[in-house]
Amino acid sequence: MADRPQTVSVDGRRLRLTNLDKVLYPETGTTKADVLDYYARIADALIPHVRDRPLTRKRWVHGVGSDDEPGEVFFQKNLDDGTPDWVARHPLEHKSRSTVYPIVNDRATLAWLAQIAALELHVPQWRFDAHGEPRKPDRLVLDLDPGEGVGLLECAEIARSAREILQGMGLEPMPVTSGSKGIHLYARLDGSQTSDQVSAFAHELARALEADMPDLVVSDMKKTLRLGKVLVDWSQNSSAKTTIAPYSLRGRMQPMVAAPRTWDELDSPELRHLDYREVLERVEEHGDLLASLDERARDAGLEPTPERMATFEATPASKDRLEKYRSMRDAGRTPEPVPDAPAVPTEGRSFVIQEHHATRLHYDFRLEHDGVLVSWAMPKGPPTEPKKNHLAVHTEDHPLEYGTFEGTIPKGEYGGGVVTIWDSGTYELEKWRDDEVIVTLHGEPDGGLGGSPVKLALIRTGRTPDDEKNWLAHRMQIRAGGDADTETDTKTKTERSPKASGASTASNSTPDPATTARSTTKRATESSTGDARAALRKGPMLASLGTAGTIGGGAGWAFEMKWDGIRAIVDVRDPGADTAVTLRSRNGNDLTAAYPELAAIADATSGEAILDGEIVALDKQGRPDFGLLQRRMNLIGSADITRATRDVPVQFIVFDLLAHDGRSLLGDGYDERRSALEAVVHETGLVRVPAVFDSVETSLDEAMAISSRLGLEGVVAKKRASTYSPGRRSTGWLKLKHHSTQEAVIGGWLPGKGRREGGVGSLLLGIPGDGGLVYIGRVGTGFGDRDLDDLAARLEPLAQKTDPFLDIPRVDARDAHWTRPEIVGEVEFAQWTSTGRLRQPSWRGFRPDKAPSDVVKETP
Structure with a gap:
């Protein structure tokens, strides 16, 4: 009879099986015999993911029950007296006790677990070493756990976002539908970081996802915060925590499995959890989708035969700096240089940046130092401006010969893909420490760096020597004389600059020769105010988004503060009259009635004029507040407008003069328009003419620092040679924002x-x-x-x-x-x-x- 005890041999181990007909999953009729069969058939895929890890198990000896009457579950860590003596085990010291855990390294142990109805198998992210001591974790896990109102599709969306971040750091996440509610994301680690460090990283990753998707993600464990959101549980990377093992059954109403999935499957709107039969079919057809997560564990089960041992060389008594590089490459299969000899210290100062089209495009940055190329992988390449730091992942040292390497690394080999030289040359060394490197690079004239010297600081972000992979690359500003400003230097110069008061304007500076020539030519065919009005039907001139790199240094630019309001073209036709002023928005809407107090612009203007500026609402500190200005928008009723005028007063910041007393100034240069503006418009309580800074005397960094200190949005840089181009987004005006x-x-x-x-x-x-x-x-x-x-x-x-x-x-x-x-x-x-x-x-x-x-x- 099937329900009578049986003694069987599993891979040479004798095991007594009982109650094989006992139904463990009543809803589907799944019996203990079915569970034994599943674990026997899935063993080759499952065991590598639990090998040498202390096992915590959850047992349902009387079955999982039903929704109305759930079965009793026993949570076990320690081994009991009935455990077969052939089950591998390791003790682990906790704060108040020592626990002996089973180790699942073979099919027989897996069968024993099925016999005792241990349906769920939970393991940590670390393994025991050969001496029974805990290693550092070799994998990262994120548990995407949906709260009420969300499900697998939302988890999949978050998984895709997490994948993008992790791939940018050189990690390849692999998804597993948990068989319960959510999705687990695994990523293989190199074992160089502690559990605390991995947990801290996972916590920051969870916070980043929460910041990216605040209406969907929560990183706090409080259940009250999880309604309608997905918890990104980072805590399972702790050395004391465990996660359901891949391919383990779940103690749910149906025999679902923690099943590895493809990323294509996560894109499907029909994504769902899989039961044990479906998983067996998938593994039979496709193998283990999670195989690369624990490749070393698969090798660990191979017998140390003489043939196998012959493939390994003895470890040299003294290691050289290229040992790791050689261990990762086969000279017979890759065109990369793989020298046999150890590296010899040199005094060279070469550098190379290689564009590497591997799984994802990245840039390899290498500096010659002590006979090797010290290397970092930069997912986004070297930073192009001081305001934006880039990630730099420290990798193995490379041989000097790699500095000239270009070619295709075969698919399947480490770093498989196309490598080309993006730039190369020499560098000047300012500082080289274990946690900070500062160099000035001198690349090729047609290289990726543009041929100009680039000063770069590489700073290790880890707090301990073990945490040395992740660095950041910071581009330092090179000023006249070759010096680079640090952030402290810039702040000091801003505070002592006479321009910080805002007293000086472009009218005090020497006009650009190109501006004078253009203006002289334009006056020969001056146009009228009517022509300017017709041209402005296209809208005002618009600024393009800029960077410090697009502006450069030296003369030729004026810097104005960027005001956080709405753009308005103001037509003053009859100064002093009640109907003198018309305001139009950027898209041509008439704003005159909505801002009745701005009729006073006429009182601040000498003669007829067309002005360009920004309507702003100021907070109690006198700073523009766009949110406050929202209360003045889209009002139609006169009572609403009157009330809003009282509650939220506005000002007009005028920064350009486009026509005056019958003559268009659109063709004049910036300096001349600015000088005319200061002569035509005088400041009042409602109208302000803001300061402008000349780039010869005030750097862009100083202007941005002033803007930040004043609580403004940023800076608009305007070419002093530029004319005014209605309705066009021009590179003659560039906006640079703090956010x-x-x-x-x-x-x-x-x-x-x-x-x-x-x-x-x-x-x-x-x-x-x-x-x-x-x-x-x-x-x-x-x-x-x-x-x-x-x-x-x-x-x-x-x-x-x-x-x-x-x-x-x-x-x-x-x-x-x-x-x-x-x-x-x-x-x-x-x-x-x-x-x-x-x-x-x-x-x-x-x-x-x-x-x-x-x-x-x-x-x-």
């Missing part, structure tokens, strides 16, 4: 959860493209309660049934309410992702001064 912002068109919204239930939870944003909106992400933070009410009122009349986006992901489209793409808003964000999405967006407000056709992607 990135992006205008976007609203194409839909997702319902809220928790306190936002029944209303708008987040907005779906896009940028106009051919045939629709290009999706750039969703924003769910930055809203006040008043904003949410306003959103609902504005979006309701625009509802439509069709999706306006060209490429919105299914997970975002699933519960979306679509709207006609007519409303423009603005968000602040950290950066663009490689897939064209906004990272960490936060709502700033509506932009009624912009039409959807005005919206473009802000890229320098």
Whole structure:
């Protein structure tokens, strides 16, 4: 009879099996015999993932029960007296006790676990070494655990975002649907970091995901915060914590399995958990999808035969710096130089940056030092400006011969892909320490660095000698005489600069010869104010997004503060009259009635004029507040406008004069327009002419420091030789911001959860493209309660049934309410992702001064 005890031999180990007909999963009728069969057949895939790891097991000796009456579960760590003596084991000292754990290194032990109804197998991310001592962790895990109201699809979305971050750091995550609720992400580690260090990294990664997706992700363990969100559980990287092992059964109502999956599967809207039969079929057809996670564990089970031992060389008595490099390459299979001799110390100062198209494009930065090329992998290449540091991952030393290597590393070999030299040359050494390297690079004239000297600081970010892989690369500013400003130097110079007071203007500087020549030519065919009005129907001149690199140094630029308001062209036709002033937004809307107090601009202007400037609302500290200005927008009723005028007064910051007393100034250079502006407009309580800084006397860094200290948005750099080009986004004006912002068109919204239930939870944003909106992400933070009410009122009349986006992901489209793409808003964000999405967006407000056709992607 099948339910009678049986003694069987499993790989030479005798095991007594009992109660084989006992139903452990009543809902599906799955018996202990079925569980034994599963673990026997899955052993080759499962064992490498648990080998040499202390096993904690969860037992359901009477079965998992039902939803109404769940079966009793026993949680066990220590071995009991009935354990077969052939089961491998290791003691582990805890704070108050010593626990002896089973080690699952063979099929017989796995069968014994099935016999005692240990359905769930849990292991940590570290292994015991040959002496029974805990090693450092060899894998990272993130547990994406959905709260009420979300599920696998949301977990998959977060997994994709985590994958992007991890790949940028040289790690390749592998997904596992947990068989319970969520998804586990594993990544293989090199075993150089402690559990505390890996946990700290995982915690920061969880926080980064939470910042990126605040309406979907939570990193705090409190259950009260998890409604409608996914917990990114980073804590399972602790040496004391365990995770369900890949291919383990789960003690759920059905015999589900923690199943490795492909990334393509995670993109499917039909993504679901798999049961044990499906997993057996998958492994039979495709093998272990998680095999690369524990390759060394698979090798550990091989017998040390003479043939196998002959493939290993004896370890030399003294190691050289290229030992690790050689161990990772086969000279017979890769064209890379693999010298036999140890590295010999040299005094050379060469460098090379190689463009490496491997699994992901990255740049390998190498400095000759002590006879080798000390190397870092830079996912985004060397930084192009001081404001943006780049990640640099310290890798193995390379031989000097690698400095001239270009070629294709075969697929399947370490670093497989195409390698080309991006730039090379020599460097000057300023500092070389274990945690900091500062060099000045002199590359090729046509190299990737542009032929100019580049000063680079490499700084190790780890806090201990064990944590040495992750560094950051910082580009230092090279000033006249070859010196580089540090952040402290820049701040000191800003504070002592006479320009910091804002007293000096461009009118005090020497005009650019090109400006004078252009202006002289233009006067021969002067145009009228009417011509200027006609030209300005196209809209005002627009600034492009710039960087320090696009501006460079030296003369030729004027720096103005960037004001956080809405753009307005002001036409003053009859100074002193009640109807003297007309205000129009960037997209041509008449703003005159909405800002009645700005009729006083006429009192500040001598003669008829067309002015360009910004309407701003100031907070109690006198700083522009775009959120406050939102309360003045889109008002129609006279009572509402009167009330808002009283509660939120505005000012007009005028920064350009486009026409005066019948003559257009559009063709004049910046310096001449600025001089005329200061002569025509005088400051009042409502009208201000802001200071301008000349780049000869005030550097861009100093101007940005002033802007930051004043709490402003950034700086606009204007070429002093530039004329005014209505309706055109010009590189003659460049805007540089302390924080990135992006205008976007609203194409839909997702319902809220928790306190936002029944209303708008987040907005779906896009940028106009051919045939629709290009999706750039969703924003769910930055809203006040008043904003949410306003959103609902504005979006309701625009509802439509069709999706306006060209490429919105299914997970975002699933519960979306679509709207006609007519409303423009603005968000602040950290950066663009490689897939064209906004990272960490936060709502700033509506932009009624912009039409959807005005919206473009802000890229320098």
